[in-house]
Amino acid sequence: MNAASHHHSWVSAPVRLVTLLLLAVGYLLAEPAVLLALSAAIASLFALECGGRAVLNWLAALRQLKWLFIALAVLYLGFTPGEPLIAGWDRPSWQGLSEGAHRALVLAMLLLAVHWLVRPLPADDLAGGVVWLATPLSRLGVRTERFAVRLALTLQQVAELQARVTALREQASRGWIEAAGGLVQEIESASPPVERRWIELVTPRAHEWLLPALLGAILLALVWF
Incomplete structure:
Protein backbone atom coordinates (compact mmCIF):
# COMPACT_ATOMS: atom_id res chain seq x y z
CA MET A 1 0.00 0.00 0.00
CA LEU A 121 -3.82 9.42 15.33
CA PRO A 122 -5.62 10.09 12.03
CA ALA A 123 -7.98 7.32 10.97
CA ASP A 124 -5.66 6.16 8.19
CA ASP A 125 -2.68 5.90 10.55
CA LEU A 126 -4.67 3.98 13.14
CA ALA A 127 -6.01 1.57 10.52
CA GLY A 128 -2.52 1.13 9.10
CA GLY A 129 -1.16 0.37 12.57
CA VAL A 130 -3.79 -2.30 13.20
CA VAL A 131 -3.10 -3.92 9.85
CA TRP A 132 0.68 -3.79 10.32
CA LEU A 133 0.27 -5.73 13.56
CA ALA A 134 -2.05 -8.18 11.79
CA THR A 135 0.29 -8.66 8.83
CA PRO A 136 1.12 -12.29 9.78
CA LEU A 137 -2.57 -13.09 9.22
CA SER A 138 -2.19 -12.24 5.53
CA ARG A 139 -0.17 -15.44 5.15
CA LEU A 140 -3.29 -17.30 6.21
CA GLY A 141 -5.31 -15.71 3.45
CA VAL A 142 -6.84 -12.86 5.48
CA ARG A 143 -7.30 -9.76 3.30
CA THR A 144 -5.77 -7.24 5.66
CA GLU A 145 -5.60 -4.44 3.09
CA ARG A 146 -9.36 -4.46 2.51
CA PHE A 147 -9.89 -4.58 6.26
CA ALA A 148 -7.62 -1.52 6.65
CA VAL A 149 -9.65 0.51 4.17
CA ARG A 150 -12.96 -0.37 5.81
CA LEU A 151 -11.59 0.32 9.28
CA ALA A 152 -10.26 3.72 8.22
CA LEU A 153 -13.59 4.62 6.61
CA THR A 154 -15.49 3.54 9.71
CA LEU A 155 -13.23 5.57 12.01
CA GLN A 156 -13.60 8.57 9.74
CA GLN A 157 -17.38 8.30 9.80
CA VAL A 158 -17.39 7.99 13.60
CA ALA A 159 -15.21 11.11 13.90
CA GLU A 160 -17.50 13.05 11.58
CA LEU A 161 -20.56 11.94 13.54
CA GLN A 162 -18.94 13.04 16.80
CA ALA A 163 -18.20 16.43 15.27
CA ARG A 164 -21.85 16.74 14.22
CA VAL A 165 -23.05 15.83 17.70
CA THR A 166 -20.72 18.47 19.17
CA ALA A 167 -22.13 21.02 16.75
CA LEU A 168 -25.62 19.92 17.78
CA ARG A 169 -24.84 20.70 21.42
CA GLU A 170 -23.51 24.12 20.48
CA GLN A 171 -26.70 24.86 18.55
CA ALA A 172 -28.97 23.75 21.38
CA SER A 173 -29.92 27.36 22.03
CA ARG A 174 -32.08 27.36 18.91
CA GLY A 175 -33.98 24.31 20.12
CA TRP A 176 -33.06 20.64 20.48
CA ILE A 177 -35.80 19.38 18.18
CA GLU A 178 -34.81 21.64 15.27
CA ALA A 179 -31.09 20.95 15.75
CA ALA A 180 -31.60 17.17 16.02
CA GLY A 181 -33.75 17.21 12.90
CA GLY A 182 -30.98 18.98 11.01
CA LEU A 183 -28.47 16.38 12.17
CA VAL A 184 -30.70 13.51 10.99
CA GLN A 185 -31.10 15.15 7.58
CA GLU A 186 -27.33 15.55 7.23
CA ILE A 187 -26.74 11.89 8.09
CA GLU A 188 -29.43 10.66 5.69
CA SER A 189 -28.19 12.84 2.83
CA ALA A 190 -24.53 11.93 3.29
CA SER A 191 -23.19 9.88 0.42
CA PRO A 192 -21.54 6.55 1.25
CA PRO A 193 -17.74 6.67 1.29
CA VAL A 194 -15.75 5.23 -1.59
CA GLU A 195 -13.33 2.43 -0.70
CA ARG A 196 -10.77 3.35 -3.37
CA ARG A 197 -8.11 4.87 -1.17
CA TRP A 198 -4.64 4.01 0.03
CA ILE A 199 -3.63 3.12 3.57
CA GLU A 200 0.04 3.48 4.40
CA LEU A 201 1.75 0.71 6.34
CA VAL A 202 4.65 2.25 8.22
CA THR A 203 7.30 -0.05 9.68
CA PRO A 204 8.28 1.27 13.13
CA ARG A 205 11.87 2.37 13.61
Missing part, protein backbone atom coordinates in the same frame (compact mmCIF):
# COMPACT_ATOMS: atom_id res chain seq x y z
CA ASN A 2 1.10 3.54 -0.68
CA ALA A 3 -0.09 6.81 0.71
CA ALA A 4 0.08 10.42 -0.22
CA SER A 5 0.71 11.57 3.29
CA HIS A 6 1.87 10.27 6.61
CA HIS A 7 1.22 11.53 10.11
CA HIS A 8 4.63 12.29 11.63
CA SER A 9 5.00 11.34 15.24
CA TRP A 10 7.75 10.39 17.62
CA VAL A 11 6.09 6.95 17.86
CA SER A 12 4.30 5.22 14.99
CA ALA A 13 0.81 3.75 15.20
CA PRO A 14 1.79 0.07 15.69
CA VAL A 15 4.05 0.95 18.62
CA ARG A 16 1.35 3.13 20.14
CA LEU A 17 -1.16 0.28 19.96
CA VAL A 18 1.25 -2.20 21.54
CA THR A 19 2.06 0.33 24.26
CA LEU A 20 -1.64 0.80 24.95
CA LEU A 21 -2.13 -2.95 25.41
CA LEU A 22 0.87 -3.17 27.72
CA LEU A 23 -0.37 -0.23 29.77
CA ALA A 24 -3.79 -1.86 30.14
CA VAL A 25 -2.19 -5.04 31.46
CA GLY A 26 0.19 -3.06 33.68
CA TYR A 27 -2.60 -1.05 35.27
CA LEU A 28 -4.49 -4.23 36.11
CA LEU A 29 -1.44 -5.98 37.62
CA ALA A 30 0.14 -3.07 39.49
CA GLU A 31 -0.12 -2.71 43.23
CA PRO A 32 -1.57 0.63 44.44
CA ALA A 33 1.82 2.26 45.15
CA VAL A 34 3.22 1.17 41.77
CA LEU A 35 0.02 2.22 40.05
CA LEU A 36 0.28 5.71 41.53
CA ALA A 37 3.89 6.08 40.38
CA LEU A 38 3.08 4.73 36.91
CA SER A 39 0.04 6.98 36.64
CA ALA A 40 2.08 10.06 37.56
CA ALA A 41 4.71 9.21 34.94
CA ILE A 42 2.18 8.54 32.18
CA ALA A 43 0.16 11.66 33.04
CA SER A 44 3.33 13.77 32.83
CA LEU A 45 4.26 12.32 29.44
CA PHE A 46 0.71 12.90 28.22
CA ALA A 47 0.69 16.54 29.31
CA LEU A 48 4.14 17.22 27.85
CA GLU A 49 3.40 15.68 24.44
CA CYS A 50 -0.24 16.62 23.93
CA GLY A 51 -0.54 19.89 25.86
CA GLY A 52 -3.17 21.46 28.07
CA ARG A 53 -5.96 21.19 25.51
CA ALA A 54 -5.63 17.41 25.46
CA VAL A 55 -5.71 17.31 29.26
CA LEU A 56 -8.96 19.30 29.23
CA ASN A 57 -10.43 16.87 26.69
CA TRP A 58 -9.47 13.96 28.93
CA LEU A 59 -11.11 15.63 31.94
CA ALA A 60 -14.23 16.22 29.87
CA ALA A 61 -14.26 12.53 28.92
CA LEU A 62 -13.96 11.62 32.60
CA ARG A 63 -17.03 13.75 33.36
CA GLN A 64 -18.96 11.80 30.74
CA LEU A 65 -18.19 8.64 32.72
CA LYS A 66 -19.52 10.08 35.98
CA TRP A 67 -22.31 7.50 36.25
CA LEU A 68 -19.81 4.68 35.94
CA PHE A 69 -17.72 6.19 38.73
CA ILE A 70 -20.85 6.58 40.85
CA ALA A 71 -21.67 2.90 40.23
CA LEU A 72 -18.15 1.94 41.36
CA ALA A 73 -18.56 4.01 44.51
CA VAL A 74 -21.89 2.36 45.36
CA LEU A 75 -20.53 -1.12 44.65
CA TYR A 76 -17.33 -0.86 46.68
CA LEU A 77 -18.42 1.49 49.45
CA GLY A 78 -21.77 -0.17 49.96
CA PHE A 79 -20.95 -3.87 49.61
CA THR A 80 -17.29 -4.44 50.51
CA PRO A 81 -16.81 -5.79 54.06
CA GLY A 82 -13.87 -4.81 56.24
CA GLU A 83 -12.82 -2.31 58.87
CA PRO A 84 -15.57 0.31 59.24
CA LEU A 85 -14.79 3.72 57.86
CA ILE A 86 -17.27 5.31 60.26
CA ALA A 87 -17.53 4.09 63.84
CA GLY A 88 -20.72 2.11 64.45
CA TRP A 89 -21.40 1.52 60.75
CA ASP A 90 -20.61 -1.73 58.92
CA ARG A 91 -20.40 0.12 55.62
CA PRO A 92 -18.51 1.82 54.09
CA SER A 93 -15.22 0.16 54.96
CA TRP A 94 -11.61 1.17 54.51
CA GLN A 95 -11.12 -1.84 52.26
CA GLY A 96 -14.05 -0.76 50.08
CA LEU A 97 -12.68 2.76 49.85
CA SER A 98 -9.24 1.47 48.89
CA GLU A 99 -10.47 -1.02 46.29
CA GLY A 100 -12.98 1.43 44.80
CA ALA A 101 -10.35 4.16 44.49
CA HIS A 102 -7.99 1.65 42.89
CA ARG A 103 -10.55 0.63 40.25
CA ALA A 104 -11.49 4.25 39.57
CA LEU A 105 -7.82 5.19 39.08
CA VAL A 106 -7.31 2.28 36.68
CA LEU A 107 -10.33 3.37 34.64
CA ALA A 108 -9.19 7.00 34.56
CA MET A 109 -5.67 6.07 33.50
CA LEU A 110 -6.89 3.69 30.79
CA LEU A 111 -8.91 6.56 29.38
CA LEU A 112 -5.85 8.81 29.59
CA ALA A 113 -3.77 6.19 27.75
CA VAL A 114 -6.33 6.11 24.94
CA HIS A 115 -6.30 9.91 24.70
CA TRP A 116 -2.49 9.95 24.69
CA LEU A 117 -1.72 7.05 22.35
CA VAL A 118 -4.73 6.58 20.08
CA ARG A 119 -6.86 9.70 19.86
CA PRO A 120 -4.21 11.91 18.18
CA ALA A 206 13.96 0.28 15.98
CA HIS A 207 14.26 2.93 18.70
CA GLU A 208 10.47 3.32 18.88
CA TRP A 209 10.21 -0.07 20.58
CA LEU A 210 12.12 1.23 23.62
CA LEU A 211 8.91 2.48 25.24
CA PRO A 212 6.94 -0.80 25.02
CA ALA A 213 10.13 -2.72 25.91
CA LEU A 214 10.44 -0.67 29.10
CA LEU A 215 6.80 -1.27 29.94
CA GLY A 216 7.25 -4.99 29.24
CA ALA A 217 10.16 -5.09 31.67
CA ILE A 218 7.99 -3.40 34.30
CA LEU A 219 5.26 -5.99 33.71
CA LEU A 220 7.72 -8.84 34.19
CA ALA A 221 8.89 -7.25 37.43
CA LEU A 222 5.29 -6.98 38.62
CA VAL A 223 4.63 -10.65 37.83
CA TRP A 224 7.84 -12.19 39.18
CA PHE A 225 8.62 -10.04 42.21
Whole structure:
Protein backbone atom coordinates (compact mmCIF):
# COMPACT_ATOMS: atom_id res chain seq x y z
CA MET A 1 0.00 0.00 0.00
CA ASN A 2 1.10 3.54 -0.68
CA ALA A 3 -0.09 6.81 0.71
CA ALA A 4 0.08 10.42 -0.22
CA SER A 5 0.71 11.57 3.29
CA HIS A 6 1.87 10.27 6.61
CA HIS A 7 1.22 11.53 10.11
CA HIS A 8 4.63 12.29 11.63
CA SER A 9 5.00 11.34 15.24
CA TRP A 10 7.75 10.39 17.62
CA VAL A 11 6.09 6.95 17.86
CA SER A 12 4.30 5.22 14.99
CA ALA A 13 0.81 3.75 15.20
CA PRO A 14 1.79 0.07 15.69
CA VAL A 15 4.05 0.95 18.62
CA ARG A 16 1.35 3.13 20.14
CA LEU A 17 -1.16 0.28 19.96
CA VAL A 18 1.25 -2.20 21.54
CA THR A 19 2.06 0.33 24.26
CA LEU A 20 -1.64 0.80 24.95
CA LEU A 21 -2.13 -2.95 25.41
CA LEU A 22 0.87 -3.17 27.72
CA LEU A 23 -0.37 -0.23 29.77
CA ALA A 24 -3.79 -1.86 30.14
CA VAL A 25 -2.19 -5.04 31.46
CA GLY A 26 0.19 -3.06 33.68
CA TYR A 27 -2.60 -1.05 35.27
CA LEU A 28 -4.49 -4.23 36.11
CA LEU A 29 -1.44 -5.98 37.62
CA ALA A 30 0.14 -3.07 39.49
CA GLU A 31 -0.12 -2.71 43.23
CA PRO A 32 -1.57 0.63 44.44
CA ALA A 33 1.82 2.26 45.15
CA VAL A 34 3.22 1.17 41.77
CA LEU A 35 0.02 2.22 40.05
CA LEU A 36 0.28 5.71 41.53
CA ALA A 37 3.89 6.08 40.38
CA LEU A 38 3.08 4.73 36.91
CA SER A 39 0.04 6.98 36.64
CA ALA A 40 2.08 10.06 37.56
CA ALA A 41 4.71 9.21 34.94
CA ILE A 42 2.18 8.54 32.18
CA ALA A 43 0.16 11.66 33.04
CA SER A 44 3.33 13.77 32.83
CA LEU A 45 4.26 12.32 29.44
CA PHE A 46 0.71 12.90 28.22
CA ALA A 47 0.69 16.54 29.31
CA LEU A 48 4.14 17.22 27.85
CA GLU A 49 3.40 15.68 24.44
CA CYS A 50 -0.24 16.62 23.93
CA GLY A 51 -0.54 19.89 25.86
CA GLY A 52 -3.17 21.46 28.07
CA ARG A 53 -5.96 21.19 25.51
CA ALA A 54 -5.63 17.41 25.46
CA VAL A 55 -5.71 17.31 29.26
CA LEU A 56 -8.96 19.30 29.23
CA ASN A 57 -10.43 16.87 26.69
CA TRP A 58 -9.47 13.96 28.93
CA LEU A 59 -11.11 15.63 31.94
CA ALA A 60 -14.23 16.22 29.87
CA ALA A 61 -14.26 12.53 28.92
CA LEU A 62 -13.96 11.62 32.60
CA ARG A 63 -17.03 13.75 33.36
CA GLN A 64 -18.96 11.80 30.74
CA LEU A 65 -18.19 8.64 32.72
CA LYS A 66 -19.52 10.08 35.98
CA TRP A 67 -22.31 7.50 36.25
CA LEU A 68 -19.81 4.68 35.94
CA PHE A 69 -17.72 6.19 38.73
CA ILE A 70 -20.85 6.58 40.85
CA ALA A 71 -21.67 2.90 40.23
CA LEU A 72 -18.15 1.94 41.36
CA ALA A 73 -18.56 4.01 44.51
CA VAL A 74 -21.89 2.36 45.36
CA LEU A 75 -20.53 -1.12 44.65
CA TYR A 76 -17.33 -0.86 46.68
CA LEU A 77 -18.42 1.49 49.45
CA GLY A 78 -21.77 -0.17 49.96
CA PHE A 79 -20.95 -3.87 49.61
CA THR A 80 -17.29 -4.44 50.51
CA PRO A 81 -16.81 -5.79 54.06
CA GLY A 82 -13.87 -4.81 56.24
CA GLU A 83 -12.82 -2.31 58.87
CA PRO A 84 -15.57 0.31 59.24
CA LEU A 85 -14.79 3.72 57.86
CA ILE A 86 -17.27 5.31 60.26
CA ALA A 87 -17.53 4.09 63.84
CA GLY A 88 -20.72 2.11 64.45
CA TRP A 89 -21.40 1.52 60.75
CA ASP A 90 -20.61 -1.73 58.92
CA ARG A 91 -20.40 0.12 55.62
CA PRO A 92 -18.51 1.82 54.09
CA SER A 93 -15.22 0.16 54.96
CA TRP A 94 -11.61 1.17 54.51
CA GLN A 95 -11.12 -1.84 52.26
CA GLY A 96 -14.05 -0.76 50.08
CA LEU A 97 -12.68 2.76 49.85
CA SER A 98 -9.24 1.47 48.89
CA GLU A 99 -10.47 -1.02 46.29
CA GLY A 100 -12.98 1.43 44.80
CA ALA A 101 -10.35 4.16 44.49
CA HIS A 102 -7.99 1.65 42.89
CA ARG A 103 -10.55 0.63 40.25
CA ALA A 104 -11.49 4.25 39.57
CA LEU A 105 -7.82 5.19 39.08
CA VAL A 106 -7.31 2.28 36.68
CA LEU A 107 -10.33 3.37 34.64
CA ALA A 108 -9.19 7.00 34.56
CA MET A 109 -5.67 6.07 33.50
CA LEU A 110 -6.89 3.69 30.79
CA LEU A 111 -8.91 6.56 29.38
CA LEU A 112 -5.85 8.81 29.59
CA ALA A 113 -3.77 6.19 27.75
CA VAL A 114 -6.33 6.11 24.94
CA HIS A 115 -6.30 9.91 24.70
CA TRP A 116 -2.49 9.95 24.69
CA LEU A 117 -1.72 7.05 22.35
CA VAL A 118 -4.73 6.58 20.08
CA ARG A 119 -6.86 9.70 19.86
CA PRO A 120 -4.21 11.91 18.18
CA LEU A 121 -3.82 9.42 15.33
CA PRO A 122 -5.62 10.09 12.03
CA ALA A 123 -7.98 7.32 10.97
CA ASP A 124 -5.66 6.16 8.19
CA ASP A 125 -2.68 5.90 10.55
CA LEU A 126 -4.67 3.98 13.14
CA ALA A 127 -6.01 1.57 10.52
CA GLY A 128 -2.52 1.13 9.10
CA GLY A 129 -1.16 0.37 12.57
CA VAL A 130 -3.79 -2.30 13.20
CA VAL A 131 -3.10 -3.92 9.85
CA TRP A 132 0.68 -3.79 10.32
CA LEU A 133 0.27 -5.73 13.56
CA ALA A 134 -2.05 -8.18 11.79
CA THR A 135 0.29 -8.66 8.83
CA PRO A 136 1.12 -12.29 9.78
CA LEU A 137 -2.57 -13.09 9.22
CA SER A 138 -2.19 -12.24 5.53
CA ARG A 139 -0.17 -15.44 5.15
CA LEU A 140 -3.29 -17.30 6.21
CA GLY A 141 -5.31 -15.71 3.45
CA VAL A 142 -6.84 -12.86 5.48
CA ARG A 143 -7.30 -9.76 3.30
CA THR A 144 -5.77 -7.24 5.66
CA GLU A 145 -5.60 -4.44 3.09
CA ARG A 146 -9.36 -4.46 2.51
CA PHE A 147 -9.89 -4.58 6.26
CA ALA A 148 -7.62 -1.52 6.65
CA VAL A 149 -9.65 0.51 4.17
CA ARG A 150 -12.96 -0.37 5.81
CA LEU A 151 -11.59 0.32 9.28
CA ALA A 152 -10.26 3.72 8.22
CA LEU A 153 -13.59 4.62 6.61
CA THR A 154 -15.49 3.54 9.71
CA LEU A 155 -13.23 5.57 12.01
CA GLN A 156 -13.60 8.57 9.74
CA GLN A 157 -17.38 8.30 9.80
CA VAL A 158 -17.39 7.99 13.60
CA ALA A 159 -15.21 11.11 13.90
CA GLU A 160 -17.50 13.05 11.58
CA LEU A 161 -20.56 11.94 13.54
CA GLN A 162 -18.94 13.04 16.80
CA ALA A 163 -18.20 16.43 15.27
CA ARG A 164 -21.85 16.74 14.22
CA VAL A 165 -23.05 15.83 17.70
CA THR A 166 -20.72 18.47 19.17
CA ALA A 167 -22.13 21.02 16.75
CA LEU A 168 -25.62 19.92 17.78
CA ARG A 169 -24.84 20.70 21.42
CA GLU A 170 -23.51 24.12 20.48
CA GLN A 171 -26.70 24.86 18.55
CA ALA A 172 -28.97 23.75 21.38
CA SER A 173 -29.92 27.36 22.03
CA ARG A 174 -32.08 27.36 18.91
CA GLY A 175 -33.98 24.31 20.12
CA TRP A 176 -33.06 20.64 20.48
CA ILE A 177 -35.80 19.38 18.18
CA GLU A 178 -34.81 21.64 15.27
CA ALA A 179 -31.09 20.95 15.75
CA ALA A 180 -31.60 17.17 16.02
CA GLY A 181 -33.75 17.21 12.90
CA GLY A 182 -30.98 18.98 11.01
CA LEU A 183 -28.47 16.38 12.17
CA VAL A 184 -30.70 13.51 10.99
CA GLN A 185 -31.10 15.15 7.58
CA GLU A 186 -27.33 15.55 7.23
CA ILE A 187 -26.74 11.89 8.09
CA GLU A 188 -29.43 10.66 5.69
CA SER A 189 -28.19 12.84 2.83
CA ALA A 190 -24.53 11.93 3.29
CA SER A 191 -23.19 9.88 0.42
CA PRO A 192 -21.54 6.55 1.25
CA PRO A 193 -17.74 6.67 1.29
CA VAL A 194 -15.75 5.23 -1.59
CA GLU A 195 -13.33 2.43 -0.70
CA ARG A 196 -10.77 3.35 -3.37
CA ARG A 197 -8.11 4.87 -1.17
CA TRP A 198 -4.64 4.01 0.03
CA ILE A 199 -3.63 3.12 3.57
CA GLU A 200 0.04 3.48 4.40
CA LEU A 201 1.75 0.71 6.34
CA VAL A 202 4.65 2.25 8.22
CA THR A 203 7.30 -0.05 9.68
CA PRO A 204 8.28 1.27 13.13
CA ARG A 205 11.87 2.37 13.61
CA ALA A 206 13.96 0.28 15.98
CA HIS A 207 14.26 2.93 18.70
CA GLU A 208 10.47 3.32 18.88
CA TRP A 209 10.21 -0.07 20.58
CA LEU A 210 12.12 1.23 23.62
CA LEU A 211 8.91 2.48 25.24
CA PRO A 212 6.94 -0.80 25.02
CA ALA A 213 10.13 -2.72 25.91
CA LEU A 214 10.44 -0.67 29.10
CA LEU A 215 6.80 -1.27 29.94
CA GLY A 216 7.25 -4.99 29.24
CA ALA A 217 10.16 -5.09 31.67
CA ILE A 218 7.99 -3.40 34.30
CA LEU A 219 5.26 -5.99 33.71
CA LEU A 220 7.72 -8.84 34.19
CA ALA A 221 8.89 -7.25 37.43
CA LEU A 222 5.29 -6.98 38.62
CA VAL A 223 4.63 -10.65 37.83
CA TRP A 224 7.84 -12.19 39.18
CA PHE A 225 8.62 -10.04 42.21
